[in-house]
Amino acid sequence: MRVVVYGLGAIGGSVAALLARSGVEVVAIARGAMLEAVRADGLWLKAPGLEVVEHLACVGHPAEIDWRADDMVLLCMKTQHTPGALEDLRAAGVTDQPLFCLQNGVTNEDLALRLFPNVHGVTVMMPATYLHPGKVVCNGAPKFGVFDLGRYPRGADAADQALAMVLDGAGMAGFVREDVMASKYGKLLVNLGNILEASLGRGADFGDLSARMKDEAEAVLRAAGIRVERRGDADPAKRALMNGTEVAGEARPGGSSAQSLLRGAGSIETDWLNGEIVRLGRLHGVPVPVNAAMQAMGARLVREGLHPGALTLEAVAAGL
Ligand SMILES: NC(=O)C1=CN([C@@H]2O[C@H](COP(=O)(O)OP(=O)(O)OC[C@H]3O[C@@H](n4cnc5c(N)ncnc54)[C@H](OP(=O)(O)O)[C@@H]3O)[C@@H](O)[C@H]2O)C=CC1
Numbered sequence: 001m002r003v004v005v006y007g008l009g010a011i012g013g014s015v016a017a018l019l020a021r022s023g024v025e026v027v028a029i030a031r032g033a034m035l036e037a038v039r040a041d042g043l044w045l046k047a048p049g050l051e052v053v054e055h056l057a058c059v060g061h062p063a064e065i066d067w068r069a070d071d072m073v074l075l076c077m078k079t080q081h082t083p084g085a086l087e088d089l090r091a092a093g094v095t096d097q098p099l100f101c102l103q104n105g106v107t108n109e110d111l112a113l114r115l116f117p118n119v120h121g122v123t124v125m126m127p128a129t130y131l132h133p134g135k136v137v138c139n140g141a142p143k144f145g146v147f148d149l150g151r152y153p154r155g156a157d158a159a160d161q162a163l164a165m166v167l168d169g170a171g172m173a174g175f176v177r178e179d180v181m182a183s184k185y186g187k188l189l190v191n192l193g194n195i196l197e198a199s200l201g202r203g204a205d206f207g208d209l210s211a212r213m214k215d216e217a218e219a220v221l222r223a224a225g226i227r228v229e230r231r232g233d234a235d236p237a238k239r240a241l242m243n244g245t246e247v248a249g250e251a252r253p254g255g256s257s258a259q260s261l262l263r264g265a266g267s268i269e270t271d272w273l274n275g276e277i278v279r280l281g282r283l284h285g286v287p288v289p290v291n292a293a294m295q296a297m298g299a300r301l302v303r304e305g306l307h308p309g310a311l312t313l314e315a316v317a318a319g320l
């Protein structure tokens with residue numbers, strides 16, 4: 001089995017380095033300064049109790065890979081970059097190899113299923129950071145990350161078991177689930193707060209905005225008849241497996257959306273996080289003013305090139 005990690009950033013970089021370090025055959029697909037840095041100097045990963053440089057096989061495009069039947073692909077880009085990545089995979093000759101979406105939100109699996117038959121969802125519980133080319137930091141401990149995984153839209157198969165096994169062997173923990181999307185909807189509720197960190201900054205006072213966004217989302221998901229499983233619902237002991245932990249000398253600047261702003265990435269994932277609640281609210285006739293305002297805020301942050309903490313709670317609340 002070979003693991004192709006597509007999108008070498010915070011999550012892809014951490015998972016690729018940990019798998020490679022454990023002896024799994026890994027090929028990464030990266031772009032831009034990350035690609036150049038990894039090709040020149042390898043991929044540096046710092047995590048609780050760990051600092052390594054992995055000299056990974058790293059290409060700039062799926063077409064540079066000689067695809068094999070025993071490949072599995074881990075999609076690790078932000079949702080806004082998934083459609084282009086999927087098209088490039090198809091053009092490169094990928095057909096029915098398993099595609100795992102190690103991504104937040106609940107949209108990627110459906111995008112993938114339009115083009116590929118063998119799609120799997122993964123709930124990613126792994127706080128990780130990518131700010132500088134060639135360098136990633138993972139803050140998970142005692143397991144570096146915990147992942148629920150299963151076939152999309154439901155079920156589980158040998159590929160899920162195989163991925164769970166290699167994750168376990170690399171200091172992470174994989175749990176095979178028959179209904180992985182329920183877990184992904186549970187994680188979506190958490191990720192509604194990404195935009196608050198991105199706009200107000202890590203540790204800022206969010207007032208009652210988190211609670212209001214969640215209340216809207218719960219009402220929407222109920223109206224849509226969507227099953228939601230929160231972290232630890234199925235197995236409370238799982239919560240103890242991974243907690244956000246300081247890594248000496250590496251302050252965590254904020255979640256994945258805040259990092260997009262800090263890197264000047266030019267886009268943010270809010271349309272697929274808060275925007276998913278907005279979409280479902282509009283479909284099911286449930287008012288979603290707070291999530292809609294936060295979605296608009298995400299677009300504004302990118303348009304104006306703002307950094308996390310650039311806005312005050314008063315300014316954000318005024319947008320409601
Ligand atoms: N970071 C975290 O703590 C967590 C993140 N997640 C989720 O995991 C997913 C990935 O997030 P994260 O790792 O933070 O994102 P990053 O932006 O750190 O990494 C994604 C990487 O993929 C690259 N990429 C995108 N499209 C392509 C492409 N077509 N070819 C090659 N490379 C490509 C990006 O390049 P470029 O920079 O040029 O766009 C970037 O380097 C998201 O859905 C996120 O919400 C889930 C849990 C925690």
Ligand SMILES: CC(C)(CO)C(=O)C(=O)O
Pocket residue numbers: 104126127128190191194254255256257
């Ligand atoms: C839960 C959280 C905030 C962990 O970092 C995350 O999923 C993200 O950064 O997108």
